[in-house]
Amino acid sequence: MIRTEGLVRQFGDVVALDHTNIEIKKDQVTVILGGSGSGKTTLLRMLSALDAPTHGSVWFGDEDLAQLSSKRLYELRGKMGMVFQYSALLNSLNVYDNVAFPLHEHSDLDESVIQTMVQMKLEQVGMRGFEQLMPSELSGGMAKRVAFARAMIADPDVVFFDEPTSGLDPISAGIVTTLIHDITKKTHMTSVVVTHDVHAALEIADHVILLWQGKVIAEGQADAIAQSEDPRVVQFIQGRPDGPIPFSRSKTPYHEDLLRVRL
Amino acid sequence: MTEYKRIELVVGMFVFIGIASMVWMALKLGQVGGLGSTxxxxxxxxxxxxxxxxxxxxxxxxxxxxxxxxxxxxxxxxxxxxxxxxxxxxxxxxxxxxxxxxxxxxxxxxxxxxxxxxxxxxxxxxxxxxxxxxxxxxxxxxxxxxxxxx
Amino acid sequence: MIVNLFGRIGRSTLQMIAKLGDVTLLSSRSLAFAGKSPWQGEHYVRQIYALGVGSFVIIAITGAFTGMVLALQGYYTLAKFGSESLLGSAVALSIIRELGPVLGALMLIGRAGSSITAEIGIMRVTGQLDALEMMAVNPLARIVLPRIMATLIALPLLVTLFDLIGLAAGYVVGVDLLGVNAGAYVGETVAKVLPEDLYAGWVKAIAFGFIVGVICTYMGYRAEPTTEGVAKATTQAVVAGSISVLAVDYILTSFFL
Structure with missing residues (x-):
């Protein structure tokens, strides 16, 4: 459904993505795993056309996202939803208006219809009854669930999740990951989840992509990844500081630096 | 929506008073138009x-x-x-x-x-x-x- | 050393030109939506309320004190030449041509401009601008444009009110406190204020309203997405906005004289 070809993204001299080729399959939960700075958020911004690649291309269906007119891109966005790391609810609007926002903007639906749709989506994420609260009155987990409801209000084909569990307590994180899995399966939606939360990832993923320094180092079904013998994968999943993925140490020996200061 | 109606009213008053002041200044102080007609x-x-x-x-x-x-x-x-x-x-x-x-x-x-x-x-x-x-x-x-x- | 200095001057000049180009590009892209996108009356009205009506009190207070100080200071100077009767026109021309637009714009930057930058900057930090983009709503059309329009519309109105309040305050100090003849004060004011003076003041107010809107939205939109980034952007918006207003004021004044 979404495919990248030789994707490269540079920020100045820093290469965030280095010839990354991935494929997101329909009706699946694809989890992009990686440590901080592995380029996974950059990759997500490429997939959703929030950022443009330096080289290479992103194909949404049979359309190259970088080549689209802004009009066509906005049409495609109707088929995408996104749940941001910090939820990104519009803080001037209450929960109801936030969830209804895409419909208010792009549809001529009757308010009673919109109301029903909002209720339905809020019910799915367990947030019905909180319509009148403002974003500042919500906890992190609640805000995320509202953001989820907003992302799927127009029944998109694909929903992107940026670090859906970061900053949440284990129970809230569990609720959110379960919701992602259940709703994807129930509604024939495609989900792309970017996270460094190995536990959650392996639990809900149909397909896992492991990213390191902008490159795909392992890819496959969750079970296969969990039982992989590739030392890099093992190190990441078990969370060991040392291994083939080096612990980043200072380049000069400590005593040399100390001596230099004296001189 | 009632809150918005109030905002609309206040903004309407603000714009009206502002424009009325402009016209008043132009006529009384600058004597725009006053020159030609009288x-x-x-x-x-x-x-x-x-x-x-x-x-x-x-x-x-x-x-x-x-x-x-x-x-x-x-x-x-x-x-x-x-x-x-x-x-x-x-x-x-x-x-x-x-x-x-x-x-x-x-x-x-x-x-x-x-x-x-x-x-x-x-x-x-x-x-x-x-x-x-x-x-x-x-x-x-x-x-x-x-x-x-x- | 010298080469280094020149290098630095060259680099910062280039950076400034690049930034100027970016400002122009961003604001013209936003303004292009004024004709294109569907009428967003509600957003304009809300912004005029927040930025224009919200700044009225501080503008009124500034106007009153400006008129009072001008009358006091002007009287002191004019009395040395025995021309106290000119006080009315001296106060009126200073306020209408110069101080109304300039002080009005500076106050708007402090009161409304900084909050525009902070608001948009925070929307950037929290991903709200990206969220709008993902919901197929262009942030330039929805967030930036209404704010530029609001300052553009509100500042000329605010400056007019500043002028009137300043003139009234000057009259109170000049006539009631310092004892200048009321007829001479008003007569001089009316005789010396020409339509050109009013136009000059209003043209300045429109230009400054535009500058405040463009610079403050730009700084917020391009703020580095961190807490410090927003803080820095807000400071920069106030500094760059104030300096631009004063520089453009000089250019326009030399144009109108």
Whole structure:
């Protein structure tokens, strides 16, 4: 459904993505795993056309996202939803208006219809009854669930999740990951989840992509990844500081630096 | 929505008061439009209109009867003034216009004195009789040179 | 050393030109939506309320004190030449041509401009601008444009109110406190204020309103997406906005004289 070809993204001299080729399959939960700075958020911004690649291309269906007119891109966005790391609810609007926002903007639906749709989506994420609260009155987990409801209000084909569990307590994180899995399966939606939360990832993923320094180092079904013998994968999943993925140490020996200061 | 209605009302009042103030300032202070509609224009040509500019007073017997609306050069040698005279003030065809100064270093104004004619200037007519600005420097130098001659 | 200095001057000049180009590009892209996108009356009205009406009190207070100080200071100076009767016109021309637009714009930057930058900057930090983009709503059309329009519309109105309040305050100080003849004060004011003076003031107010809107939205939109980034952007918006207003004021004044 979404495919990248030789994707490269540079920020100045820093290469965030280095010839990354991935494929997101329909009706699946694809989890992009990686440590901080592995380029996974950059990759997500490429997939959703929030950022443009330096080289290479992103194909949404049979359309190259970088080549689209802004009009066509906005049409495609109707088929995408996104749940941001910090939820990104519009803080001037209450929960109801936030969830209804895409419909208010792009549809001529009757308010009673919109109301029903909002209720339905809020019910799915367990947030019905909180319509009148403002974003500042919500906890992190609640805000995320509202953001989820907003992302799927127009029944998109694909929903992107940026670090859906970061900053949440284990129970809230569990609720959110379960919701992602259940709703994807129930509604024939495609989900792309970017996270460094190995536990959650392996639990809900149909397909896992492991990213390191902008490159795909392992890819496959969750079970296969969990039982992989590739030392890099093992190190990441078990969370060991040392291994083939080096612990980043200072380049000069400590005593040399100390001596230099004296001189 | 009621909150928005209130905002709309306040903004409406704000814009209305602002625009009303603009119009009031334009009419009362700038006398935009007031110039053209009340009163009429007369012209006068001076050899030297030193110091007179648009906005200078036009006075008759010490009373302000209008304002200079434009000063420009004519034939590369004389100053042509257009004066806006208040409605109801009639100037004789042989009226005299002179450039005068309020006080010693004060600003310049146009003094008009009536003549003896029984006919009055039409709008747009020219005051034929003019007296140019008295230039203090000229006076002083004249005095010095004339005293040197003696 | 010298080469280094020149290098630095060159680099910062280039950066400034690049930034200027970016400002122009961003604001013209936003303004292009004014004709294109569907009428967003509600957003404009809300922004005029927040930025314009919200700044009225501080503008009114500034106007009142400006008029009072001008009358006091002007009287002191004019009395030395025995021309107290000119006080009315001196106060009126200073306010209408110069101080109304300039002080009004500076106050708007402090009161509304900084909050525009902070608001948009925070929307950037929290991903709200990206969220709008993902919901197929262009943030330039929805967030930036209404704010530029609001300052553009509100500042001339605010400046007019500033002028009137300043003139009234000057009258109170000049006539009631310092004893200048009321007739002379008003007569001089009316006689010396020409339509050109009013136009000059309003043209400045429109230009400044535009500058405030463009610079403050730009700084917020391009803020580095961190807490410090927003803080820095807000400071920069106030500094760059104030300097631009003063510089453009000089250019416009030399134009209108």
């Amino acid at each position: 009163g009429y224009a007369v012209e006068a040509v001076f050899q030297d209109a030193g110091g007179v500019r648009a906005g200078s007073d036009v006075m008759l017997a010490g009373v302000v009867i209008g304002r200079v609306s434009d000063v420009h050069l004519q034939n590369d040698e004389e100053a042509k003034l257009i004066m806006q005279i208040d409605e109801g003030v009639k100037l004789t065809t042989d009226a005299i216009a002179s450039v005068r100064t309020k006080g010693i270093i004060g600003e310049r104004y146009i003094r008009v004195s009536q003549g003896a004619d029984r006919e009055y200037l039409e709008p747009g007519a020219e005051i034929e009789e003019t007296e140019s600005a008295i230039n203090i420097e000229d006076l002083v130098s004249k005095y010095i040179f004339s005293s040197g001659d003696k």
